[in-house]
Structures are given as C-alpha cells and as structure tokens.
Amino acid sequence: VPSDTREQMIYTAARLFQRDGYHATSWRSLVEEAGTPWGSIHHHFPGGKDELGVAAIDAGSVGVIALIDHCFKGQPDAGRAVARWFELSGRLLVDSGYAAGCPVATVALETAANRGALHEATRAAFSAWEKRLSFHLRRAGASRASAADVGTSVLILLEGALLLSRTRGSLTPMRVASRHAQAIAADALTASSSSAA
C-alpha cells in the first residue's frame, strides 16, 4: 500500500526534476517542498535521491502512457488522436508557465553519459511511450513495421517541439510538429489500407 508520504515525495520530485532538472534539485529542497518529515523520507527512499529519481521518472512515464491512452480512447482516427496528444501537452506547457514539459527529457539528457539506474529509467520511459504509440497505431490499422516507425517519428516530433516551445515560451513549435505528426500518422494508415485493398 503506497503511503501518502511516499506519493507526495515522488510527485514533488517529478515536478522539480521536470522544471529544473535532477542536479539543480537538492535533497533538502525536495524535503522542504514535499513538506514531509526527514525520518520518513529515509524510510521510504533508503537509496536517497537516486532511488527517488527513478521512482519519479517511472511515475512520469506512467502518466504519459495514461495520457496517450486517453487521447486514443474512442478515437478511430489516429491522426486526430495524435493531434489531441500534442494539444494536451501544449496545454500543460502553457498552464505551468512553460515550467513543465516532458517529465523525462531533462533527466534523460543529464544522465545519458553516465549510464546508471536513472539513465536506464529514462531509456525505459521513452521506449514504453514508443511501444504504446505503436500499439494504438496497429489497432488503428497500420502495419507492424509502419506502426513502430510512426511511433518513433511522433515521439521525436513531440520531444523536439516541447524543447523548443519551452525555450521560446511559445506554442508555435508544438503546432508545427503536431501538423507533421498528424500527416505521418495519416500516411501510415493510408498506405496500410491501400496495400490491404
């Protein structure tokens, strides 16, 4: 049974790592922002900041998968589902004053060179999102090879656009990327249906 303290620590870590990165966020600031007692934190995360970091990336990853599922639910048009994902991600940017974006990207770049447990969590997150996108594209009628390729393409566009939109403080890159992502998803389905015909 997850305790409130544990959940609160993970939520706070996910928010701060997303906003400022892993290294800028001190253990002390995590404890203070979460408003939890020191003792119980060491009880929940004996591995300290690294262990909490992995839990925060995993939680962020689960959140993105839920968002992808939400966008594809009851939406037979994969292009529209993809557009919805970009739209909701853009809304998160704006609603946070561009402080929130991808819950994984900053930590992924900070840890790519050292290949520890935190890096592995970010690699697993991106991989899970690509697989989830591919799963929905397959269900919408794309071929297996095409679904994998389009899943990667859509995630590349989302991540590149989140980076540029956050940096610029403007949704323009998200809108440009959404247009391409929709076209790529639609093309994959057209190609599959014409080869099936």
Added chain:
Amino acid sequence: VPSDTREQMIYTAARLFQRDGYHATSWRSLVEEAGTPWGSIHHHFPGGKDELGVAAIDAGSVGVIALIDHCFKGQPDAGRAVARWFELSGRLLVDSGYAAGCPVATVALETAANRGALHEATRAAFSAWEKRLSFHLRRAGASRASAADVGTSVLILLEGALLLSRTRGSLTPMRVASRHAQAIAADALTASSSSAA
C-alpha cells in the same frame, strides 16, 4: 584578442555542459579539466559560472551555424543538405560514445523555468539556427513563409532525434528523423517551384 586560457575554459565548459548539464558541472571540475590557473579564470570570467555558461552556449551556437553552412555549401539540393546535417550530427553522437549531442538542449531545459541570462542564450541559439536554416532554404528556392516553417520543422526533428538517440544509444531515431526532414525540405521546394511555374 581571445587568450588561450579563455578559449580553453569555454571549450571545456561547452563539452561538460553538453555531456552532464550545467548544474552537474562544478566550477572546480571546470577549472581542473581545463587545466588553467584559478587566478586567470576569475580574470576572464568575473561573473563566474553563469558568465562562462553564456559564453559556452554562444560558442556552441556558432559551431552549429558553421556546421549548417558547411552542409549547405555547394549543395543546391536542400534535402541533401539537411540529410548531411543529420548524418554529421549522428557521427558526433557515435564518436563521443553518445556523450555529446546538442550543445544547447540540456542547458535549455535546465534553465527554461528561471528565465535568466543563460536561458536567454539558449533561446537565442535555437532562434539563430532556425533563421540560418530558413536563410539557406530561401536561397534554395523556398517561399519566405515556407522557409521559416521548414526551418522550425527540421530543428524540431533534429532536437527530438538527438534526445532519443542519446538516451537509447542508437542512431535509429536520427535516421527516422532525417528521412522526415528531407521530405519536408523537398516538399517546400516542390511547392514553391510549382506555384512559380
């Protein structure tokens, strides 16, 4: 006249910020890796790590512009020039063991929420790259509106792919993104030439 010490510090900072991020790189590790005496560093960067950070982002930005120019030089086919940029960027990933990628992205994400001088340097870098891409696309025959849009699209694809390729330790995302970037550049030029005809 730039001194060797100053250049050496900037080069070292650009490399470490790219590899591990701004916050993971201590002032002490910068001094040690650059192999420069403490006194001269404070002479060259009285503003400390922040001032050095801005200089490192600016230097990285100039390097990317030179790379873009190199790819378009003597290449009338904009799609091939874009493919060359992705290819050389991918080679930098592999040659560095995926430690190097974009010289700006990590710091951009780390500083997006605090809007200081370092954030402004990253914003200016991305903007300069988009403008440089647009300039070359205009010269290759794209309309003004299309050149700006394609410049943004190509940069989104490059940044998204560098992030995923670094995290995965694989060039697959770079190859997928390059294919889309080439197609988007080629489409813009076809559309311009058919509307001119």
